[in-house]
Amino acid sequence: MAKIIGGLGTSHIPAIGGAIHKGLQQDPYWKPFFDGFPPIHEWLKAQKPDVMVIFYNDHGLNFFLDKMPTFAVGAAPQYVNSDEGWGIPSLEALKGEVDLSWQIINHLVDKEFDITTCQELLVDHACSLPLKLFFPEGNYPVTVVPVCINTVQFPLPKAHRVYTLGRAVGEAVAAWDSSKKVAFIASGGLSHQLEGTRAGFINKDFDLKFMESLLTNPEWATQFSIHELVEKTGTQGIELLTWLAMRAALTVGEGAGVRKVHSNYHIPISNTATGLLALEKVS
Amino acid sequence: MVSRTPLPQIPGTNPFDGELAKKGYALNKMCFSFNSAENRAEFKNDEEAYMRKYGLTKPQAAAIRAKNVLQLLDAGGNAYYLAKFAGIFGLDMQDIGAQQTGMTKEEFKAKLVAAGK
Numbered sequence: 001m002a003k004i005i006g007g008l009g010t011s012h013i014p015a016i017g018g019a020i021h022k023g024l025q026q027d028p029y030w031k032p033f034f035d036g037f038p039p040i041h042e043w044l045k046a047q048k049p050d051v052m053v054i055f056y057n058d059h060g061l062n063f064f065l066d067k068m069p070t071f072a073v074g075a076a077p078q079y080v081n082s083d084e085g086w087g088i089p090s091l092e093a094l095k096g097e098v099d100l101s102w103q104i105i106n107h108l109v110d111k112e113f114d115i116t117t118c119q120e121l122l123v124d125h126a127c128s129l130p131l132k133l134f135f136p137e138g139n140y141p142v143t144v145v146p147v148c149i150n151t152v153q154f155p156l157p158k159a160h161r162v163y164t165l166g167r168a169v170g171e172a173v174a175a176w177d178s179s180k181k182v183a184f185i186a187s188g189g190l191s192h193q194l195e196g197t198r199a200g201f202i203n204k205d206f207d208l209k210f211m212e213s214l215l216t217n218p219e220w221a222t223q224f225s226i227h228e229l230v231e232k233t234g235t236q237g238i239e240l241l242t243w244l245a246m247r248a249a250l251t252v253g254e255g256a257g258v259r260k261v262h263s264n265y266h267i268p269i270s271n272t273a274t275g276l277l278a279l280e281k282v283s
Numbered sequence: 284m285v286s287r288t289p290l291p292q293i294p295g296t297n298p299f300d301g302e303l304a305k306k307g308y309a310l311n312k313m314c315f316s317f318n319s320a321e322n323r324a325e326f327k328n329d330e331e332a333y334m335r336k337y338g339l340t341k342p343q344a345a346a347i348r349a350k351n352v353l354q355l356l357d358a359g360g361n362a363y364y365l366a367k368f369a370g371i372f373g374l375d376m377q378d379i380g381a382q383q384t385g386m387t388k389e390e391f392k393a394k395l396v397a398a399g400k
Contacts, residue, residue: 064312065304065308082318153304154299154300154301194366194379195356195365198293198295202398227293235298267399
């Protein structure tokens with residue numbers, strides 16, 4: 001059976017890609033963000049995951065409003081990043097783990113999740129930046145399965161539903177007939193709002209409580225409705241749903257506990273509170 | 284009308300629901316097309332012709348001409364797609380935040396920094 005080793009959560013912001021491209025990691029504005037990553041690089045070098053399942057949200061690269069799935073699972077041999085409208089250089093393509101994709105798809109449908117399966121899928125910065133941040137030297141040593149959660153068009157799936165989805169993905173991985181080591185990535189949030197007269201809204205108190213809950217009380221955020229989460233975290237802060245899915249995936253298999261490897265929290269990068277978290281599964 | 288219990292207002296926030304998705308479809312479809320550099324160039328070459336091609340409504344076209352984000356939102360624009368329109372003009376998220384909140388860019392950036400204290 002496959003071994004679940006842990007989960008990583010990180011904010012994704014298009015401007016991070018621009019900063020990497022320009023080599024600004026030591027610039028005073030960017031340093032507090034990039035300085036969060038070396039302990040995670042060390043952990044990854046020690047743990048050597050083979051596969052990463054990435055919970056993320058598309059930002060209008062692959063999906064448009066003509067067909068907007070609530071949950072979509074990639075089943076492609078490779079996932080290509082592409083121009084998202086700003087002409088920023090594209091990041092490396094990600095290698096797919098197709099057998100695990102179908103293992104997850106079959107299990108999710110069996111658990112009554114109505115998902116969209118994607119044998120072709122363009123991945124935007126939300127999917128490609130975390131790999132670049134976790135493996136800055138490039139040539140990523142992992143394969144991936146992207147799991148996209150709609151955070152663009154309301155109604156969005158409830159926090160509790162996303163938690164259940166994450167748990168089901170974890171079950172699928174734990175039952176996968178493979179000797180590979182698997183980690184989960186959550187790409188999104190934390191609090192931020194880009195549009196409206198509340199643009200620039202950030203809620204440090206809630207973010208810190210949420211991050212703490214992932215360690216000690218993983219279902220804590222499922223008490224809130226989507227409306228309440230938007231109120232507390234902003235219209236784009238709702239991307240924290242991806243973190244909830246990642247944490248839920250760690251609640252299955254041997255040992256339900258986790259230990260914190262590292263965390264970082266910094267305001268602002270662009271208009272966002274940026275969170276970073278690495279949890280190791282304790283078996 | 285679909286019946287539902289109205290949710291309490293979140294000041295300055297209008298979640299992009301089915302009503303806005305219907306209202307803003309043409310505008311968002313045009314913005315989605317800006318993923319392509321070729322389409323961005325075509326738009327810049329003749330904005331009016333490009334807007335006609337996507338069938339923008341009068342308020343949507345007026346908001347595009349004015350490059351006014353609050354107007355674009357009111358016309359049904361979605362933040363994730365509008366960002367691609369803003370990118371054509373080299374505007375960053377602080378420019379957009381400042382415009383929507385009536386602040387200077389420096390004031391808006393200071394507000395973000397203050398949120399971290």
